[in-house]
Amino acid sequence: MLLNAANFSSSILFWRSKVFLFLLWGIVSLKVDSFVLQNDVKRSHPNIVIELPCSQKYLTGYFYEKHGQILESDFHGLAQEVGSDELSRSLVHSLKDVFGFSELNRHLIGEGSHRSLVTNFKLNIKPNDMSWLNNHYCQVVVIERLPIGVFADPFELQHLVEHQVFLDVAVIGDTNLELPSALSNKSVVEVHMNTTHNVLSRQSEITVELPLHARYPPLDVAGYSKIEFNQPDLLMRCKSQVTQRDFCSWILTGWSDDTHKNGIFWLVPCGNMEHTTLVSSITFISALVSALLIVLSVICRSTNEDMKNS
Amino acid sequence: MCGSINFGRMMVISAFLRLGLIAYGEWQDAHMEVRYTDIDYFVFSDAAALVATGKSPFERSTYRYSPLLAFLLIPNLILHQSWGKLLFSSADLLVGLFVDIILKLRSVPETLRLLSVAVWLFNPFTFTIGTRGNCEPIVCAMILWIIICIMNGKVIQAAFWYGLVVHFRIYPIIYALPFVLVLNNQHARPRECILKKGSPRSGVTDPSSRARVVKPSTTSWKQLFCPWDLLRSNITINSFLFGLISGSIFFFCTALFFKLYGWEFLNEGLLYHLTRTDPRHNFSIYFYHIYLHHQHKFSLVEKLISFLPQLMVQLALIFRFAADLPFCLFLQTVAFVAFNKVITAQYFVWFFCLLPLILPWSSMKLKWKGLICISLWMGSQLHWLLWGYILEFKGQNVFIQLWLASLLFLAANTVILLMVIHHHKFSRVFSPSLSAPDSTDTKKLD
Numbered sequence: 001m002l003l004n005a006a007n008f009s010s011s012i013l014f015w016r017s018k019v020f021l022f023l024l025w026g027i028v029s030l031k032v033d034s035f036v037l038q039n040d041v042k043r044s045h046p047n048i049v050i051e052l053p054c055s056q057k058y059l060t061g062y063f064y065e066k067h068g069q070i071l072e073s074d075f076h077g078l079a080q081e082v083g084s085d086e087l088s089r090s091l092v093h094s095l096k097d098v099f100g101f102s103e104l105n106r107h108l109i110g111e112g113s114h115r116s117l118v119t120n121f122k123l124n125i126k127p128n129d130m131s132w133l134n135n136h137y138c139q140v141v142v143i144e145r146l147p148i149g150v151f152a153d154p155f156e157l158q159h160l161v162e163h164q165v166f167l168d169v170a171v172i173g174d175t176n177l178e179l180p181s182a183l184s185n186k187s188v189v190e191v192h193m194n195t196t197h198n199v200l201s202r203q204s205e206i207t208v209e210l211p212l213h214a215r216y217p218p219l220d221v222a223g224y225s226k227i228e229f230n231q232p233d234l235l236m237r238c239k240s241q242v243t244q245r246d247f248c249s250w251i252l253t254g255w256s257d258d259t260h261k262n263g264i265f266w267l268v269p270c271g272n273m274e275h276t277t278l279v280s281s282i283t284f285i286s287a288l289v290s291a292l293l294i295v296l297s298v299i300c301r302s303t304n305e306d307m308k309n310s
Numbered sequence: 311m312c313g314s315i316n317f318g319r320m321m322v323i324s325a326f327l328r329l330g331l332i333a334y335g336e337w338q339d340a341h342m343e344v345r346y347t348d349i350d351y352f353v354f355s356d357a358a359a360l361v362a363t364g365k366s367p368f369e370r371s372t373y374r375y376s377p378l379l380a381f382l383l384i385p386n387l388i389l390h391q392s393w394g395k396l397l398f399s400s401a402d403l404l405v406g407l408f409v410d411i412i413l414k415l416r417s418v419p420e421t422l423r424l425l426s427v428a429v430w431l432f433n434p435f436t437f438t439i440g441t442r443g444n445c446e447p448i449v450c451a452m453i454l455w456i457i458i459c460i461m462n463g464k465v466i467q468a469a470f471w472y473g474l475v476v477h478f479r480i481y482p483i484i485y486a487l488p489f490v491l492v493l494n495n496q497h498a499r500p501r502e503c504i505l506k507k508g509s510p511r512s513g514v515t516d517p518s519s520r521a522r523v524v525k526p527s528t529t530s531w532k533q534l535f536c537p538w539d540l541l542r543s544n545i546t547i548n549s550f551l552f553g554l555i556s557g558s559i560f561f562f563c564t565a566l567f568f569k570l571y572g573w574e575f576l577n578e579g580l581l582y583h584l585t586r587t588d589p590r591h592n593f594s595i596y597f598y599h600i601y602l603h604h605q606h607k608f609s610l611v612e613k614l615i616s617f618l619p620q621l622m623v624q625l626a627l628i629f630r631f632a633a634d635l636p637f638c639l640f641l642q643t644v645a646f647v648a649f650n651k652v653i654t655a656q657y658f659v660w661f662f663c664l665l666p667l668i669l670p671w672s673s674m675k676l677k678w679k680g681l682i683c684i685s686l687w688m689g690s691q692l693h694w695l696l697w698g699y700i701l702e703f704k705g706q707n708v709f710i711q712l713w714l715a716s717l718l719f720l721a722a723n724t725v726i727l728l729m730v731i732h733h734h735k736f737s738r739v740f741s742p743s744l745s746a747p748d749s750t751d752t753k754k755l756d
Contacts (some may be wrong), residue, residue, distance in 0.1 A: 111703065112702055269708070295622055
């Protein structure tokens with residue numbers, strides 16, 4: 001009797017563990033199979049591939065030259081505009097889930113008018129498609145659409161490129177460093193980073209630290225102006241090392257910017273329009289008073305001299 | 311007593327100091343996050359690179375200077391990137407030399423002269439400005455050379471350099487009227503100018519020569535109210551030549567660079583400085599007013615009201631003090647900077663180079679009035695910088711406090727101007743009568 005009970009309980013245990021293992025395997029395999037689990041849910045469009053000649057170094061630059069505007073999120077439209085041929089259509093198909101981005105984290109570091117926007121994310125590569133990646137040279141591209149209240153200094157970013165912090169960087173749009181927000185236009189920063197996919201790592205972590213500066217915001221009674229950052233666009237730019245085609249593929253893997261988690265805010269002090277009358281009047285009065293004092297002292301001095309001379 | 315320190319040694323020490331700083335600057339740029347070199351220097355170098363390839367220097371954003379500067383810095387690419395800094399530091403040393411020459415021409419005793427030159431050569435503000443790659447020392451050297459030329463009667467040369475310096479930097483245009491007035495009050499032909507010995511701090515002037523001298527104050531004020539007399543008596547051959555030649559040089563440069571670079575040159579190099587309304591915080595009292603109004607245009611009335619104090623002060627100073635040329639120029643520059651719509655730290659060099667020229671005639675002793683002036687000026691600046699730091703680097707809304715700090719800075723400048731005027735012993739550079747030079751050389755006892 002006892003033996004039977006022991007047998008029964010051990011068999012239950014055995015099956016329980018089996019079920020547990022099976023579940024575990026299921027979960028792991030699910031996770032492995034769709035490592036962009038979070039993004040899969042939020043994916044709003046399939047993979048997009050845009051093929052451009054490799055002489056076009058910047059996607060945003062290309063769009064700006066063609067349209068005179070900043071590239072918004074309509075990559076699908078841009079892909080259709082560029083057009084696709086058989087080769088790129090098959091490329092789209094073969095690239096399905098080759099790689100993806102996950103765990104996007106953003107935050108601002110620093111205080112005051114000069115801060116850095118730090119973007120952390122992971123690049124995941126499916127093991128079966130390592131051969132594809134080995135035949136291609138790829139870079140990670142981060143497209144950061146800056147809100148009007150901030151700007152990036154192109155010369156500072158060039159300095160970072162020279163120090164090999166970034167592979168390449170471009171600022172498209174309004175790069176005037178001096179104008180206040182009310183007189184400025186939007187700009188976009190495109191950062192190219194190196195990947196380490198050649199090493200047999202299926203997941204690599206990439207950090208982009210972008211130094212930004214605040215413009216003088218429009219006036220507000222609150223005393224502070226709130227600047228909100230949107231999600232960036234993450235792409236891969238790949239060039240085939242095997243074929244002779246001088247075309248680079250810009251690959252977008254369904255990272256959607258509809259999410260508003262990771263909302264980042266930057267509070268910039270701004271002037272208060274209620275001060276206007278007081279400030280203007282006191283400014284002019286002070287200038288006038290100082291000027292009169294100086295003029296009076298000059299006149300007094302000259303009358304003294306006259307009295308001395310006469 | 312001070313025999314071991316002579317002018318030559320001071321120049322050598324200053325030269326080594328500047329060379330050392332340039333070398334240190336190169337090291338700091340390469341090894342530290344914060345650069346020693348001014349951002350403007352990179353702007354000049356980039357513009358020089360553009361010019362060397364035949365393009366316009368104005369393609370470099372924020373290049374707002376004369377194309378001449380870009381041409382001067384072409385050796386940055388050929389020889390070494392510090393060529394510009396070496397050039398500016400040499401101009402810096404030249405300023406020291408010119409100060410010495412001017413003070414010698416006005417018969418200032420040696421000790422006093424060396425002290426005055428030291429005020430320029432060893433002023434931490436001035437030696438960092440050249441070694442950081444700022445082009446202001448060149449402008450200062452040109453202005454002092456113009457003063458020397460006028461004192462030596464070389465009107466044509468003075469006019470040439472004046473036209474050039476106004477093209478280079480617009481602000482010396484405020485010196486036009488004093489130069490013209492001085493050239494007229496000589497009543498003498500070129501090369502026959504007689505220099506009245508300054509007799510610094512002697513307190514005693516030759517009574518006989520005074521009696522012959524036309525009273526400067528009443529004449530000037532009368533001229534102010536009688537425009538026809540002004541025109542009639544003030545257009546002599548000297549001032550006419552001066553105006554004609556300097557004007558021609560200025561227009562020639564403008565026309566040449568307009569032909570080469572078009573409207574970009576006019577907008578960035580010239581008009582920008584005249585219409586500049588930068589709402590970003592700076593020492594000027596007008597910055598907050600400009601920021602509060604930047605979303606609307608400024609009315610004509612507002613522009614005139616802000617120009618009025620500046621105009622009043624400049625005219626008053628010119629008509630009273632023009633005969634004592636370096637003093638007049640110094641006061642004008644301090645007032646111009648203080649009442650300007652935008653004030654940046656590099657503008658201070660404009661009057662620092664003229665300060666050594668007036669020190670021998672000031673009865674202000676270092677203890678305590680001199681020290682009070684210095685601490686008042688530096689203290690109000692540091693106070694402003696503190697609020698500026700809190701605004702820019704801590705991100706707190708301290709606009710009102712910063713604006714009050716700039717009002718305080720204007721007040722400090724005004725007080726210092728009044729004290730300098732009060733303690734100055736007015737001495738004309740030229741005596742209007744053709745009397746023999748005063749042979750009494752009174753030595754000043756420290």
